Amino acid sequence: MRAAGYVPRWLILPAVVGLLFLLVPLTALLARVEWATLVADVTSDAALSALGLSLATGAAATVLCAVVGIPLALVIARSPARTAALLRALVTVPLVLPPMVGGVALLYLFGRTGWFGALGLPFTTPAVVLAQVFVALPFLVLAVEGTLRSIGVEFERAAASLGASRATILRRITLPLAAPGIVAGVVLCFARAIGEFGATALFAGNRPGVTQTMPLAIYTAFNGAGVSQGTAVALSLLLLVTAVAVLLLVRGWRPGVGR
Amino acid sequence: MRRRPGRREPGAEGEPTGDADAPMIPDAAALRARVVVRRREFAVDIALDVAPGETVAVMGRSGAGKSTLLGALAGLTPLDEGEIVLDGRVLDRAPRVRTAPMQRGIVLLGQDARLFPHLTARENVAFGPRAAGVAASLARSSADEWLARVGLPGAGDRRPAQLSGGEQQRVAVARALAAEPRVVLLDEPLVALDPVTASEIRAMLRERLAGVTTIAVTHDAVDAAALADRLLIVERGRVSQAGPVREVLAAPTTAVAAAIAGLERVVGVARCGGWESAGLRLESTDAPSLALAARDGVPLAAVFRSADVRLGKGCPATVQRLEPTPTGVRVVTDRVVAEVSSSEATAIRPGDVVLVRVAPDRVRFVAAS
Numbered sequence: 001m002r003a004a005g006y007v008p009r010w011l012i013l014p015a016v017v018g019l020l021f022l023l024v025p026l027t028a029l030l031a032r033v034e035w036a037t038l039v040a041d042v043t044s045d046a047a048l049s050a051l052g053l054s055l056a057t058g059a060a061a062t063v064l065c066a067v068v069g070i071p072l073a074l075v076i077a078r079s080p081a082r083t084a085a086l087l088r089a090l091v092t093v094p095l096v097l098p099p100m101v102g103g104v105a106l107l108y109l110f111g112r113t114g115w116f117g118a119l120g121l122p123f124t125t126p127a128v129v130l131a132q133v134f135v136a137l138p139f140l141v142l143a144v145e146g147t148l149r150s151i152g153v154e155f156e157r158a159a160a161s162l163g164a165s166r167a168t169i170l171r172r173i174t175l176p177l178a179a180p181g182i183v184a185g186v187v188l189c190f191a192r193a194i195g196e197f198g199a200t201a202l203f204a205g206n207r208p209g210v211t212q213t214m215p216l217a218i219y220t221a222f223n224g225a226g227v228s229q230g231t232a233v234a235l236s237l238l239l240l241v242t243a244v245a246v247l248l249l250v251r252g253w254r255p256g257v258g259r
Numbered sequence: 260m261r262r263r264p265g266r267r268e269p270g271a272e273g274e275p276t277g278d279a280d281a282p283m284i285p286d287a288a289a290l291r292a293r294v295v296v297r298r299r300e301f302a303v304d305i306a307l308d309v310a311p312g313e314t315v316a317v318m319g320r321s322g323a324g325k326s327t328l329l330g331a332l333a334g335l336t337p338l339d340e341g342e343i344v345l346d347g348r349v350l351d352r353a354p355r356v357r358t359a360p361m362q363r364g365i366v367l368l369g370q371d372a373r374l375f376p377h378l379t380a381r382e383n384v385a386f387g388p389r390a391a392g393v394a395a396s397l398a399r400s401s402a403d404e405w406l407a408r409v410g411l412p413g414a415g416d417r418r419p420a421q422l423s424g425g426e427q428q429r430v431a432v433a434r435a436l437a438a439e440p441r442v443v444l445l446d447e448p449l450v451a452l453d454p455v456t457a458s459e460i461r462a463m464l465r466e467r468l469a470g471v472t473t474i475a476v477t478h479d480a481v482d483a484a485a486l487a488d489r490l491l492i493v494e495r496g497r498v499s500q501a502g503p504v505r506e507v508l509a510a511p512t513t514a515v516a517a518a519i520a521g522l523e524r525v526v527g528v529a530r531c532g533g534w535e536s537a538g539l540r541l542e543s544t545d546a547p548s549l550a551l552a553a554r555d556g557v558p559l560a561a562v563f564r565s566a567d568v569r570l571g572k573g574c575p576a577t578v579q580r581l582e583p584t585p586t587g588v589r590v591v592t593d594r595v596v597a598e599v600s601s602s603e604a605t606a607i608r609p610g611d612v613v614l615v616r617v618a619p620d621r622v623r624f625v626a627a628s
Contacts, residue, residue, distance in 0.1 A: 162387035
């Protein structure tokens with residue numbers, strides 16, 4: 001049996017174009033790295049504090065997304081078809097909105113005159129996390145929901161007929177079977193969170209050490225008066241390497257599903 | 260006369276505790292149900308009364324309502340009317356009382372084994388006991404015993420994907436029985452298997468389900484005869500015939516039941532102590548059949564096996580077509596179908612007129628509706 005199936009061979013051409021389109025810009029970025037100042041740039045206090053903030057807020061946002069996103073995915077996947085379609089559409093809205101708009105919306109909700117103005121959230125580190133959750137949650141929900149739906153309810157029925165409680169079924173059947181989708185969703189969610197710029201900039205601002213995450217630091221360095229673009233390039237490289245490392249770490253952790 | 264080891268004490272949920280010293284499975288349950296589920300084309304309305312440890316087979320054409328019945332008993336389909344009572348405890352009573360599938364003690368074994376793909380065979384079998392709170396080590400060792408009992412000793416570490424279809428079905432049987440169900444529902448568990456494997460697993464099921472209250476839906480009269488004490492024929496949601504398996508299969512009263520039993524069924528009328536239909540006359544030596552044929556003019560169906568139809572003497576019939584079978588030829592005439600050996604059929608062509616007869620000791624009459 002051919003593992004490759006019988007896809008038309010000429011599809012390799014657009015496939016290669018797509019791959020190059022993703023990789024060549026990164027090569028151009030590498031070409032502009034000023035190796036002489038690289039170490040100093042990436043180990044500067046500003047760079048390390050931005051990186052630390054990005055990782056911490058990204059991780060917090062991912063945890064929050066998982067805590068509310070997996071239940072939301074379960075609700076959508078087990079809803080009747082029409083309800084599920086409606087809920088999916090609602091979840092998709094933040095995906096199609098420019099993140100800026102999300103930032104504005106969060107600002108109106110949590111701003112001084114907003115409904116939750118008393119919390120004093122804007123321009124704080126928690127605001128960064130909220131902005132990231134807003135833009136990253138749909139990725140997690142859609143990935144997990146798709147997996148849950150394709151698994152179906154037959155295994156859950158079998159478990160129920162064997163006498164397992166709903167909690168046991170969730171813990172021992174549903175979540176383990178959905179693990180590939182959950183891992184994919186968490187990876188997408190984290191990647192989107194640490195890359196978040198627009199909503200963060202508007203809702204949380206750009207305060208070094210408090211709300212200046214890597215994307216904001218890169219933007220500041222790139223546009224900053226008198227600062228060489230080498231810093232921006234070095235920071236970009238740092239973010240790239242970190243993101244790839246996190247991806248590899250998560251991919252390395254694979255529960256033994258469907259072997 | 261086996262006792263299953265590692266059994267929990269029944270009575271945890273307040274159900275009556277059986278006689279602990281009984282030699283048979285102590286908690287075999289009596290199931291009494293009237294299941295009414297309205298569907299688009301017709302309503303399924305089936306009454307069941309299954310004695311503790313008894314196996315009842317349910318047969319019928321696809322879409323007759325057999326799976327709806329099992330779904331209702333398993334708690335997956337709500338009743339529109341009726342009730343389901345297990346050992347005196349009302350599980351469901353339309354429209355209000357419903358018991359969740361996990362609290363019924365009724366386990367469904369389908370044609371797809373539905374083993375949990377992320378768990379080993381041992382963990383699959385141990386799933387029910389673990390869910391019921393049995394300690395992990397005890398559940399695992401009991402699972403190994405169950406795997407041995409279903410003919411898969413030492414297979415505990417294998418994953419479902421590493422098992423053949425027959426092996427998966429064996430694990431599914433072990434998993435179902437290890438959960439100590441009060442009632443087992445079988446939904447054609449052998450249909451996806453090759454004949455040799457199906458036969459092996461049929462024998463294993465027969466052994467393992469002895470003393471377990473079981474409802475078995477099947478398309479195969481062999482399954483019914485091997486596994487069941489009683490047989491229900493279901494047509495368009497209703498029971499059309501019920502009784503001991505062999506009696507139903509020997510004297511099917513409807514066309515569907517005759518087809519299930521693999522018998523020829525020809526409708527005619529009683530005439531002079533026999534059965535006649537447009538020139539074809541059959542007689543019977545069976546006492547109940549003779550009683551039915553005693554009154555002239557009563558609508559009557561004659562049932563017999565095609566293989567008992569003899570050519571060469573008797574009533575004329577026109578050959579319509581010949582169908583080769585693994586063991587000979589089916590001669591399809593305008594009156595009956597005769598199964599004969601290949602050598603007997605060599606000279607027969609479609610359009611020929613042949614003489615057909617069936618020995619009276621091979622014929623039964625049933626009331627034709």
